[in-house]
Amino acid sequence: MKLSKMHFEASTSFLLVYIEVIILLSCFNLQGLNLLGLAATPVARGNDTDQRALFQFKAMITGDQLGVMESWNSFIHFCQWNGVTCGRKHQRVTEELNLAGKSFYNNIPQEIGHLRRLEILDMTNNSISGEIPSNISSRLTRFNMRGNRLTGEIPAFLGHLSNLKFLSFANNSLRGSIPPSLGNLSSIQTLVLMANELTGILPEALGQLTNLSGFSIAGNTISGILPISMFNLSNIIIFDIGRNKIQGTFHSDLEINMPRVEFFSVQGNQISGQIPISISNASELNVLQFQDNRLHGNVPSLEKLDSLFRVNLGSNHLGHGKEGDLNFLCALANNTKLESLYVYDNNFGGGSIPASLGKCQNLLTMDLSDNNISGTIPPQVFRLSSMSIALDLSSNYLTGPIPPSLSSLRGLVELDLSDNNLSGGIPKFLVSFRALKYLNLSFNDFEGVIPTEGIFKNTSATFVERNNKICGGIPELHLPRCYSKRSSKTYSKIAVVIVILAVTLVSTSLLILLFRKKKEQPTIICAENSLLQLSYQSILKATDGFSMQNLLGSGSYGSVYKGSIVESGATIAIKVFNLMNQRASRSFLTECEALKNIRHRNLVKVLTAISGVDYQGNDFKALVYEFMVNGSLENWLHPSIAINEAETMRNLNFFQRVSVSIDVAHALEYLHHHCETSIIHCDLKPSNILLDEAMIGHLSDFGLAKILSADILNYSSHQSSSLGLRGTIGYTPPEYAMGCKLSTKGDVYSYGVLLLEMFTGKRPTHDMFKEGFSIHNFVAAALPDRVTEIIDPILLQERSTQGRIADVTLNHKHLQHLNSIFEVALICSAESPTARMDMDDVVSKLCSIRDKLLRPTRSRH
Known part of the structure; x- marks a missing residue:
């Protein structure tokens, strides 16, 4: 199924929002932070060192389009400046410097290291570039630089920030490998390094971070074998190593000891082997993503995972192509929370789609494409009235007609049943599917009349090719006309009339040819209409005497000119052949008769062919085409x-x-x-x-x-x-x-x-x-x-x-x-x-x- 870009972006946003919510919730566990501000604290003279550091910090920042730093002046105590939070006792910048989303740019100021008591530094979603400063406060508990333009490597000294509970460099341009020293962050609860350009291997020492609840390195090019110790992070809630080059082999008996995990993703790597049975013990799982790897074999029962709402096993080698491969779906069918199910591009099959999937009353999207599934489509699958995003059953061996129960999926946005052996008529009720934006029924054995309303009016959204028994539809689909059945007597009458007309036409044509004089002026053939009954003189006029300004291109057989017909205002393209002998005219005329009958939407339409002599008596041949505004x-x-x-x-x-x-x-x-x-x-x-x-x-x-x-x-x-x-x-x-x-x-x-x-x-x-x-x-x-x-x-x-x-x-x-x-x-x-x-x-x-x-x-x- 070809879901729109909007759906892809929504999915990506879902993952980021999911991670962000868990991260924010984990922040409430940070101890020793006063989040009440300074509202009840009288203003006292601040520490000159902190004030000077903040002024130096301000001097280095550019692009303050929101005027955030207008309050950063000598008339206002720095503890009351925008984004600055001080401790109530010492009036030092001990608590927080929060400048998230302020549209700042330029390098990250080194002066930030002068705030020696700083505990929280948050500069997310700016355009800060440069390398991570080497003199960060050792008291930091939260360090968030997500969504900037940081470069260079992750410095090893960060592993000495023993108080650090939250560290995020997501969505930057950091290079190099993850320093093993990060394994020393014994207090760390959230570590997010996703969407950078990190390489190297995943350090074994990260498996020691027993307090870790959020971990993501997705969207890098990290390689090597995944350390087994990572599966023993018993407090982990988010585990995302997707879209890297991580290798290794999973065994069915591999122990995944993550009882609290809610988001588990190893998608887009090079992991082989089987899906571990122990994943079924992660009873809190909401999202499970194994797609785009090299896994094979059976899928373990996911019956215990009754909190799942997204499962993606696509693009692997799962299954054996035999009856029973899809039995695990039967267990999932009892999960009333399941919203998205993807098992595309595997080797499931030999059997039919389990009818029990019709119990998944909250299912919004299902993709079973590119497998070996056979049999007919169970009517129960089309009774999922909640399904409102996408259904993809393409590239299988499904047979039979489309069940009438499909009519209940009126909220469906995209439907793909292509590349199967489905038969019967195309349901007319699809016309009333107002939400439908993509419909692919191609490469089947459907028959009958194609509707002309609803989505069937949109050729960029409807695909019905390679169904040899269908007809009708809008002209842009280039399908044959539909003819109603007539009696043999009626057909006989029509045949007689056609024969009489054909004989008359041939006779008339022969008479005209017998009495026709030899041409002394250019001959016009293959003309489409009276407006294009062109002569050599009209071609000469349309191209302004074959001027260089109208020359579109030239080759070994002639030149192409742009022309404009004054009478009709039509723009045409004229190919004038470079011929040296007048005797070629006869074969040119013969072949043009063949060209006259060639019609296809992807061929440049030949409007007129002209053959004869020009004003100097030279052999002249030209073809007149539709003009293509975007050139070659x-x-x-x-x-x-x-x-x-x-x-x-x-x-x-x-x-x-x-x-x-x-x-x-x-x-x-x-x-x-x-x-x-x-x-x-x-x-x-x-x-x-x-x-x-x-x-x-x-x-x-x-x-x-x-x-x-x-x-x-x-x-x-x-x-x-x-x-x-x-x-x-x-x-x-x-x-x-x-x-x-x-x-x-x-x-x-x-x-x-x-x-x-x-x-x-x-x-x-x-x-x-x-x-x-x-x-x-x-x-x-x-x-x-x-x-x-x-x-x-x-x-x-x-x-x-x-x-x-x-x-x-x-x-x-x-x-x-x-x-x-x-x-x-x-x-x-x-x-x-x-x-x-x-x-x-x-x-x-x-x-x-x-x-x-x-x-x-x-x-x-």
């Missing part, structure tokens, strides 16, 4: 030097590239497999792919291979060698250079190279590709572990509309699927034609990848 893919992948700032921002993001690659694949699939005679493009490259106003890709120059090669054949007796001239260096398959005939496999090779170019940002003719080293070898050598080294850098640092580098670009899941895209490209660009895929298989693979690429945005964290 070439200009987006390899923009020339920008002439203004707006052009500087011009680039394709990750999902646009995926979408365009699928558009091109659809176009080639149509040419190869769905035309009356297969059409070979022969010159697939970025400059022949054009983008419309919606950034939909359109393949141009299709059929040109047939037109021009036929022209060439009129003057060549060596067919294979003549055809071997077609193509562009870097994209042409190796067999063409050896004189082999054109084939659809040649187009597949060119497509594979194009796909590699789109995601590496490198042309196949780049200077680095020489002496047998190709873009194919370049990518093959980097997969699967070094994909970030070959990806187009623009994709790793996509820019926002304000021109700032985004904090989050491609996540781990995106990179996994990018590996899959590269694998398709490598198969397509294989040296041997027999090793390459057919385009219909390419479409199937890429559409599946596209659907799964949307899936990381769902709330699985």
Whole structure:
């Protein structure tokens, strides 16, 4: 299921809020802190050392946009300054310096170390940069620098702050490893180092922190084996080591002694083995996350965990593909608190979905996709009236119709039943699902009429492809028309009428041809309507005499001009061919008749073809196309030097590239497999792919291979060698250079190279590709572990509309699927034609990848 970005952000916010609540609650256990302030204390002369340190601190801080430090002046006692809390007895800054969320920036002032009695330092959610000061007060009990821009390493001296109970450097840019000295913080209750750039291993000494209740190192690149001692933190409430590179093997008998744990996450690591049975003893668990690891085997019973409201076991190797793999779900079904259940991308199956899941009356989201589940969908699953976010049963082996009980899920936002063997009609009540934002029913065996209202009006939210028995729907879905059943007598009458009309039409056409004079002016064929009955003179006028200002591009076979028809105001693109012999006209006319019948949403529409002579008597041929306002893919992948700032921002993001690659694949699939005679493009490259106003890709120059090669054949007796001239260096398959005939496999090779170019940002003719080293070898050598080294850098640092580098670009899941895209490209660009895929298989693979690429945005964290 392809949940929206909003759901992903909501899930991430949930985790942060959950951790923050537990952290705040733990703060009430801090002893010796006076939280009553100074309201009842008379103002006394303060310590000059503290006052001087605060003034120095103020001098170093910039960006006080909120005016927080306006009260920091010599007329007001420093104990009454904003954010400053003093002890009532000595009037020293002993209690707290709280400057959280004040929009400060610049380096963290070293003067903070002069506040020798400071116990609480909180500067969360500012833009403070620099390294952690080395002269922090030894009396600190709470040190919170979350949400800043700190760099450098975590200093080892922090391990000597024996009074420290709370330490958070989350969401900064700290590097290096976690110092083992932190294991000396015997009083520490909360340690949060998540979302940094920390490396190294997890110190064994951290397992000694017996008072620890909150621990998170999520979102770093920490590696090595997870110390077993970490599982004996008996007071732990939050345990989050997710999204690192931690290894090790879990055994089913591993003892997890965490009786108070509520949030347990090891997601996004490289942990193998089995889920320990002892996790079922953690009776307080609310959130359990094992996703994105290498776990296998059975899932232990979670029946005792009646407080669970989020379970995520996705993207592992769990199960055996046999009957009974999903039995653990039956135990979960009795959990009335369960809200989110994810077991996607495993090896569960051999049996059907347990009907008992219908008891989970609070379930909001369920994802059982990418398993081996078979059988029909139990009606009870669709009776979960509370389910209001997402249901994903895609990529299984489900059969039968959609149960009518689905109508009870009217609050559902996203529904994915794709890539199964479901049959029957598509329920009309889906039209009334007002909350539904994503519906995927593709790759099934549905039949009947597709509705045209509700979500079915939105082609970007509805997917019904590869259901060969459906019809109707809105025109943008490109489905066949639906015809009502008629009697055989009616069909016979219609057939007779059609035959009579056909005979009359043919006879009339023959008569016209017999009496038609030879052309002395350019001939117009394939015209779509009267507005485009163009002549050489009108083309000359539309392009302002083929002026350089209207030249869009040129190649070996001609030039493309932008034109404007004065009478209609239409903007068109005209490809004028560079032909030296008038005898080619006959074959051009013949092939244009074939082009006239080619129609596909991802092919540039041929509006008119013109053949004849110009005013100087030279042979003249032109094709008139729809004008594509966003130009060619070439200009987006390899923009020339920008002439203004707006052009500087011009680039394709990750999902646009995926979408365009699928558009091109659809176009080639149509040419190869769905035309009356297969059409070979022969010159697939970025400059022949054009983008419309919606950034939909359109393949141009299709059929040109047939037109021009036929022209060439009129003057060549060596067919294979003549055809071997077609193509562009870097994209042409190796067999063409050896004189082999054109084939659809040649187009597949060119497509594979194009796909590699789109995601590496490198042309196949780049200077680095020489002496047998190709873009194919370049990518093959980097997969699967070094994909970030070959990806187009623009994709790793996509820019926002304000021109700032985004904090989050491609996540781990995106990179996994990018590996899959590269694998398709490598198969397509294989040296041997027999090793390459057919385009219909390419479409199937890429559409599946596209659907799964949307899936990381769902709330699985």
